[in-house]
Amino acid sequence: MDDLKDLLEVLDELRQSKAPHLPQALVEEIIRIQSEWHDDDTEAKRRIGAAVQRILDQEGAAG
C-alpha cells in the first residue's frame, strides 16, 4: 500500500471535504483490493462489496 500512498492521499483529501461520513479505512480497503485483484473483476467486485457490507454491519452493530 506504500506504493499507493499518493493515490490514497488524494482520496482522503476528497473524502474529508466531500464525504467525511465515509471511513478512510474502507476507501483504503477498496484500493487495496482493486490493486491486488486488478486482473480479476469478479473477485474484486465480490471483495469490495463484502468490505462495504462489513462496514455497514459494524454500523448496525454499533446501533
Added chain:
Amino acid sequence: MLQFHRLILTNFGPYKDTEVIEFPVGGVTIVYGENMRGKTTLLNGFRFALFGTVLTRSLRPLHYHDLVNWENAALGNHKASVELWFSGHGHSYRLTRILDAKPGIDNPIADTDYIQQCFLEQDGAMLNEAQTHHILAVLMPEEISRFFLFDGELLQQYEELLRQESKMGQEIADAIERILGVPVLKKARSILNLLVQEAQVAEGAAARRNKSTTKLGTEYGQANAECQALKEERQRYLTARVDLQKRQRAAEETIQRNQQGAALLDEARRLEGEVAQLRGKLLEQQNALKAEMAEAWKWILAPRVAEAVARMRKDLQRAREAQLDVVYGKKLLDLLQASLALNECQACGQGLAVSSQERIALEIQNLQSATSPNDPTIVPKLQRLLDALEPFQLADRLSVVSSLRSQIDSLLVQINDRDTRIREIKSEEMARVNQGEILDARQELNSVLMELGVVEEKLKVLAEQIDKKEVDIAAMQQKLAAAAGADERLAKERRRREVLQSLYELFEEGVKLYKHRLRERVERDASELFRSMTSESDYRGLQINDHYGLTIVHKDGSPIPVRSSGAEHVVALSLMGALQRNAPMRGPVVMDSPFGRLDDVHKKNIVRALPQLTDQVMLLVFEAELNPRLAHDLLPQHLKAEYALERISARHTQIRKS
C-alpha cells in the same frame, strides 16, 4: 519497489553455456559488449522471463527459433531457459521460464513447434500457474514494460505523445496512466458503479415487499431498470465512439503517412486535368492547321502565279495601248489620205504645197506599215487569264500557319512536361504510396466522421435522458425514505445504496484530481531531470499536455516546436525518471544502447543523472558509446558492478565480471 538480483541465461541466444549476472541492490550496473555480442539478448532475457516474449531492436516479435543458441540447436539441443531472481512487495521471487521443442519434434522451426513453461517461487515456495500469472501481473504488467526495459528505438516513440490524435501516442498515454496507478482508481470506480446499480435493485425489491411502498418500489425498480438500460445504451455508444475514434485516428494516420504521396497524387491529378485541357487546345490548333494546309498546294504556285499575273498585266496594258495606237493611226491615215486626195489640209482647210504633199505621202506610207491591224482577241484573252489567275494571288497564309505551328509546338512541350512529371510521380514517389490505401482511408474518414456525428448526437440525447431519469430516481429515493417508516430491511438496503453511491462519487472525483496532480508532478520532476541532462541553458523545462506529452519550454516561456532525435531521447528519459518517481509501480530500468543519438555533453549529463532516474539501473553499452574510465568518473559513488560480454565465437558469448 521491484529489485532485480540475478539473471541466469542458459542456451539463450549467444549465451551457449549458463551465464550469470548479479545485480547489486541500488546503483548502476554496466554491461559492456560490442555489436552482436548479445546486449539486446540480455534485455530480451528480462522480457522473456517476465512476459515470455522477445523483441528485435525494431520492436518486432522474435521467433523462438532465433532465440535458442544456434550452435546447440544444430546439435539438437533446443532447450533454452532464463532465470530471474527478484524481490518486490516484501517477498523474494525466483522466476524460471523454459523454452523447448515439443515432444516428438526434432527440428522445431515454427513457434508452435515449441513449448514454454513458467515457474515462480515466492520465498522458496512454488506457486501454481494462476498465482504465478497473478503475481507477475501485479508486480510487472507487460503494458508498462516500456518504462523499465527499453532501447533507443523505444525512446524515440515518446514524441508521439505530442500528437494527441496518434494511435501510438494513445497507447503510450494509456501505459503511462497504468504505471501511475490511474487504472486502479478507474477500475474501482467502475466496480462501485456496478455495486450501486445492484444496491438500487435490492432497494427497489425491499420497497416492493412493504405494502406501504409497493407501488413506489415498483416505480423505483422500473425507473432504475430504465436508467440502467439508458446507461447500457450510452455505454454501447461510448464504445462505438472509441472504436470510431480509433478508426478515425487510423485513417488520419494512413492519410498523414501518405501525405507526401497524397500531395503528389493531387499534383498528378491536377496535371492530368491540365493535360486533358491542353490536348483539347492542341486538337483545335491541329484542325486549324489542317484546314490551312488543305490550300497549301496553292502556295507552291503562288510566286509563279504572281510573276505571271504581273507580266500579264503589263501585256494587257501594252495590248490596250497598241489597240489605241491602231485606232488613232487609222484615223490619222484617213485624214492624211483625204488631205492628199483633195490637196487641202482637212484639219485647217489650207492648200497643200508640193513639199507638203510629198511629206504627207511619206507619212501615209509609214502609217500604213505601222498600223497593220493587230489581233483583236489578245486583250480579252489576257483579261480572261488574269481573271483566272488573280484568285491564286493569296493573302500571306504562311504567317498564319507559322503561328499555328508555333502554338502547337508550345502545347506539345507543355503536354510533354506534364506527362513527364506524371510519369515521375507514378514511377518513383507514388511507388512508396499505396494509392488505393489513401483513397480507402479518405473514404473511411468521411464515413467515420459521419458516423461520429450521429453517435455524438445520440450520446447528447442519452445524457439528457439519463439526467432526467436520475432526477426522478433521486426524488423517488426521498419519497421511499419518507414512506419506509420502520421497515428495517428497506432502511438497510437504502443505507447500502447510499454508502456505495457516496463511494462512487468519491472515486469519480478522485480520478480527475489524481490525474491532475500526477500531471503537475510529472511535469515538475521531468523538468528538473531535463534541466540536469540538457546542455542548453536557455531551456527552462518541460510542459506537459493532457496525454503526458512533453514540450521543451524556452526561458522566455515559448515552446520549442521542433527537436532533434537526441533531444527526443533526453525528453523521453526525463519522462521515464518522472514516472518512476511518481508511479506506484517502481522498479529497475534496463537500457540498451541509449546513447546512439547523443553528443558527448548530453551523454555525460545523462550518465550522471542515471541514479536520479530510479534506484537500480542496468546499462547495456559498447565501449565506444561509453568509455569505462569515463563511466567511473561520472558515477563515482553509484557504479556498483561492471560486466563484459566476451566473444568465444560468432554464436557463443560469455559474461565476465570486470
